[in-house]
Amino acid sequence: MNFDFSDEQKQMRDAARKFLAEKCPPKAVREVLDGKATYDKALWKGLAEMGFLGVAIPEEFGGAGAGHLELCVIAEEMGRALAPVPFSSTVYLAAEALLLAGSDAQKQKWLPKIASGEAIGTLALFEGKGNPSPQAIKLSASGGTLSGVKKPVPDGAIADFAFVAARTGSTGRDADISLFLVDLKAGGVEVRSLTNIDPTHGQAELTFKNCKAEPLGAAGEGWGILTQVLDRAAVLMAFEQVGGSDRALEMGRDYALDRIAFGRPIGSFQAVKHILADMYVSATLARSNCYYGAWALSTNASELPEAAAAARISATQAFQHCSKNNIQVHGGMGFTWEFDCHMYYRRANATAVTLGSLSYWEDQLIDRMRKKNAA
Amino acid sequence: MDLKDDSMNFDDTPQEAAFRAEAKAWIGANAPKQYEEELRKSSLGRTVLKGANILEVAKAWQKKKADAGWACLHWPKEYGGRGSSPIERVIWQQEEGPFGKLSGMFIIGHGMCGPTMMAFAGEEEKRKYLPPLASGEKVWCQLFSEPAGGSDVAGLRTRAEKQGDDWIINGQKIWTSGAHYSDYGILLTRTDPNVAKHKGLTMFFLDMKSPGVEVRPIKQASGQSDFNEVYFTDVKIPDSQRLGAVNDGWNVSLTTLMNERMSIGAGVSTGFPELFDFCNSLMLDDGPAIEDRSVRSRLANYAVKASGLKYTSMRAISALSKGDRPGPENSIGKLVAGSMVQEVAMYALDLQGAAGVLSGPEDAEIAGKFQAMLLRAPGTRVEGGTDEIMRNIIAERVLGLPGDIRVDKDVPFNKIPTKGRA
Numbered sequence: 001m002n003f004d005f006s007d008e009q010k011q012m013r014d015a016a017r018k019f020l021a022e023k024c025p026p027k028a029v030r031e032v033l034d035g036k037a038t039y040d041k042a043l044w045k046g047l048a049e050m051g052f053l054g055v056a057i058p059e060e061f062g063g064a065g066a067g068h069l070e071l072c073v074i075a076e077e078m079g080r081a082l083a084p085v086p087f088s089s090t091v092y093l094a095a096e097a098l099l100l101a102g103s104d105a106q107k108q109k110w111l112p113k114i115a116s117g118e119a120i121g122t123l124a125l126f127e128g129k130g131n132p133s134p135q136a137i138k139l140s141a142s143g144g145t146l147s148g149v150k151k152p153v154p155d156g157a158i159a160d161f162a163f164v165a166a167r168t169g170s171t172g173r174d175a176d177i178s179l180f181l182v183d184l185k186a187g188g189v190e191v192r193s194l195t196n197i198d199p200t201h202g203q204a205e206l207t208f209k210n211c212k213a214e215p216l217g218a219a220g221e222g223w224g225i226l227t228q229v230l231d232r233a234a235v236l237m238a239f240e241q242v243g244g245s246d247r248a249l250e251m252g253r254d255y256a257l258d259r260i261a262f263g264r265p266i267g268s269f270q271a272v273k274h275i276l277a278d279m280y281v282s283a284t285l286a287r288s289n290c291y292y293g294a295w296a297l298s299t300n301a302s303e304l305p306e307a308a309a310a311a312r313i314s315a316t317q318a319f320q321h322c323s324k325n326n327i328q329v330h331g332g333m334g335f336t337w338e339f340d341c342h343m344y345y346r347r348a349n350a351t352a353v354t355l356g357s358l359s360y361w362e363d364q365l366i367d368r369m370r371k372k373n374a375a
Numbered sequence: 376m377d378l379k380d381d382s383m384n385f386d387d388t389p390q391e392a393a394f395r396a397e398a399k400a401w402i403g404a405n406a407p408k409q410y411e412e413e414l415r416k417s418s419l420g421r422t423v424l425k426g427a428n429i430l431e432v433a434k435a436w437q438k439k440k441a442d443a444g445w446a447c448l449h450w451p452k453e454y455g456g457r458g459s460s461p462i463e464r465v466i467w468q469q470e471e472g473p474f475g476k477l478s479g480m481f482i483i484g485h486g487m488c489g490p491t492m493m494a495f496a497g498e499e500e501k502r503k504y505l506p507p508l509a510s511g512e513k514v515w516c517q518l519f520s521e522p523a524g525g526s527d528v529a530g531l532r533t534r535a536e537k538q539g540d541d542w543i544i545n546g547q548k549i550w551t552s553g554a555h556y557s558d559y560g561i562l563l564t565r566t567d568p569n570v571a572k573h574k575g576l577t578m579f580f581l582d583m584k585s586p587g588v589e590v591r592p593i594k595q596a597s598g599q600s601d602f603n604e605v606y607f608t609d610v611k612i613p614d615s616q617r618l619g620a621v622n623d624g625w626n627v628s629l630t631t632l633m634n635e636r637m638s639i640g641a642g643v644s645t646g647f648p649e650l651f652d653f654c655n656s657l658m659l660d661d662g663p664a665i666e667d668r669s670v671r672s673r674l675a676n677y678a679v680k681a682s683g684l685k686y687t688s689m690r691a692i693s694a695l696s697k698g699d700r701p702g703p704e705n706s707i708g709k710l711v712a713g714s715m716v717q718e719v720a721m722y723a724l725d726l727q728g729a730a731g732v733l734s735g736p737e738d739a740e741i742a743g744k745f746q747a748m749l750l751r752a753p754g755t756r757v758e759g760g761t762d763e764i765m766r767n768i769i770a771e772r773v774l775g776l777p778g779d780i781r782v783d784k785d786v787p788f789n790k791i792p793t794k795g796r797a
Binding site: 001002003004005006007069249253256257264265267268270273274276277278280281284285286288289291292294295298299309310313314317359361362363365366369370373 | 386387651655674682683684685689690693694711765766773775777778780
């Protein structure tokens with residue numbers, strides 16, 4: 001048994017941390033937060049040059065061909081740095097969908113562009129409020145064109161292509177849903193940026209009007225593919241959330257060591273220490289659930305669906321817990337725009353819902369545990 | 376080397392697989408199978424065997440293991456162990472399964488007293504006392520806590536006074552698990568009340584049958600009696616049974632407590648598997664509980680805590696097998712599981728409605744398992760370090776936050792106030 005990352009993977013994590021500390025300090029995140037840029041283009045280019053965008057993409061498609069464990073350690077660092085780039089949409093959603101269900105031609109066309117940073121991809125799944133479900137998909141496909149509205153679409157305003165979940169049947173079953181690949185720069189899609197709680201990561205509304213689209217995967221298999229993509233993205237996103245949790249905990253710890261009140265560091269008061277201890281506990285439980293998810297993802301184990309749901313729930317809880325209590329430990333200063341605490345709070349609560357909210361994943365986890373139990 | 380050789384995996388190495396096969400075969404041929412079902416079903420707060428004395432069954436199993444070289448796997452062979460690696464110990468625990476519950480009465484002896492003896496007793500004493508401790512023929516307890524010092528254990532008042540080659544002990548210990556069936560104990564005493572409290576303590580081991588030792592069971596809030604008060608009246612201990620230097624007992628006790636954390640992998644009880652099974656078969660007024668939205672949400676939240684603890688422990692085992700020392704971060708197991716088991720029990724009663732009040736094995740749901748869990752749970756959040764002490768340990772020793780301001784730190788012990796409101 002080895003339930004840890006290898007030395008090479010840890011070295012890659014250190015390299016990513018060092019790179020992001022230099023290229024993505026809070027000042028850079030604030031450029032996007034303050035609306036001066038839609039994303040950090042220089043950072044995106046740098047990530048491509050480091051080989052991070054294609055780390056899990058096979059070499060034949062222009063990637064580094066390393067694997068998903070390597071991608072997990074990079075995801076953690078992206079979350080820690082709050083990197084304001086379309087990493088999750090492009091790498092966890094679009095690249096994973098292509099790898100799972102893309103034709104050879106589709107992979108040849110898009111994967112090298114993802115790895116090189118030339119193309120931003122995303123998944124257009126949601127249509128207003130609600131969690132992932134085949135019934136919620138109204139956008140329709142006919143004769144190779146799509147009509148309907150998707151929102152919110154992560155990074156939809158800056159994406160070059162999107163996977164779109166569309167209705168191709170009306171039997172009330174999962175087989176009514178098919179996936180399509182749309183070149184967003186080819187016309188036929190109206191894009192509107194949406195204000196959201198985390199301005200460092202854009203959300204958009206995409207309106208498709210008889211928009212040309214090519215199928216991704218077989219007709220009627222869209223929901224099955226989507227479920228798998230969401231599971232894989234859940235593990236990767238959970239690593240981002242754990243990275244963010246750890247950083248929020250460190251910020252709270254550092255402030256508690258430096259801030260003096262009543263003649264002593266506030267970190268010497270048990271009321272404050274215990275808040276920080278509980279943050280450590282939730283971040284640790286999440287990290288451990290994530291490691292199991294990473295193992296399942298990297299080995300494509302039959303345990304992946306259950307492991308992904310557990311990692312997702314645990315990491316969502318931890319990031320929300322750590323980011324809100326980081327503000328609490330900082331007191332009034334934590335509630336200022338000037339301090340970085342709110343950026344973690346915003347990211348935590350955005351990532352908590354964008355990939356399906358807690359109630360969706362709780363349902364998934366229990367269904368999957370029951371299935372295992374019955375087997 | 377293939378780059379992927381050290382990738383995450385749960386597979387046994389060939390040596391580990393061989394060890395597992397050997398352990399499995401031996402357990403299959405030797406374990407007391409007649410109790411397997413009862414042990415499998417028993418959970419926190421109620422490990423009982425019908426028609427058998429569990430202490431005798433436990434001692435017989437331990438002796439059998441020792442005779443075949445399967446006791447105290449991680450101890451050196453000369454002291455009754457097997458000299459196994461941490462990972463082999465974990466494999467053994469996995470294979471021993473429900474029979475591992477029979478080891479409960481030996482946990483303190485094997486996990487804390489034995490390692491302390493190994494670190495501080497003379498060679499002759501180690502060879503004399505450790506093998507029968509390993510084999511379960513002799514049971515040990517740990518005498519640290521006192522009415523005046525539980526969390527603040529250095530505030531203890533039991534006196535040891537030198538008289539010739541002996542020490543004379545007077546005082547009282549409390550919360551001593553298993554003192555009523557223990558043969559020996561390790562005892563922390565005050566030898567100098569004129570210096571600061573941590574600096575005047577000395578550790579001994581003693582025969583619990585010594586004249587002047589009186590054990591009185593404490594009836595716990597759960598109705599059971601696992602703990603005791605132990606009174607010492609002019610008890611004589613030879614100086615050869617002193618562990619560590621005079622007045623260095625605090626450092627000796629830190630070794631004991633450090634070893635408590637070494638016993639990772641023993642697994643903490645969260646109550647989750649029991650709750651999941653219960654919900655999986657429970658019918659509510661409007662359908663199966665497991666299909667109820669609120670039940671599913673609660674279950675999912677408990678599930679990720681339970682799996683988080685499980686995989687935290689596996690990470691620790693992985694680190695241990697690479698030679699890292701386990702650190703205070705392992706305190707989270709007890710902290711999380713302690714309050715979780717209490718919440719789980721309360722929730723299971725809630726799901727039972729008014730019938731949740733019943734606790735008799737005949738009438739209560741699944742023989743009153745959750746009711747027993749509920750009544751035992753408050754103790755788990757206090758014993759072996761309260762939730763608050765666990766949080767202090769994490770905050771100070773993992774996160775590096777300042778220690779509490781200790782107003783009695785530099786005050787001679789006999790000048791420390793002993794009453795709050797006068």
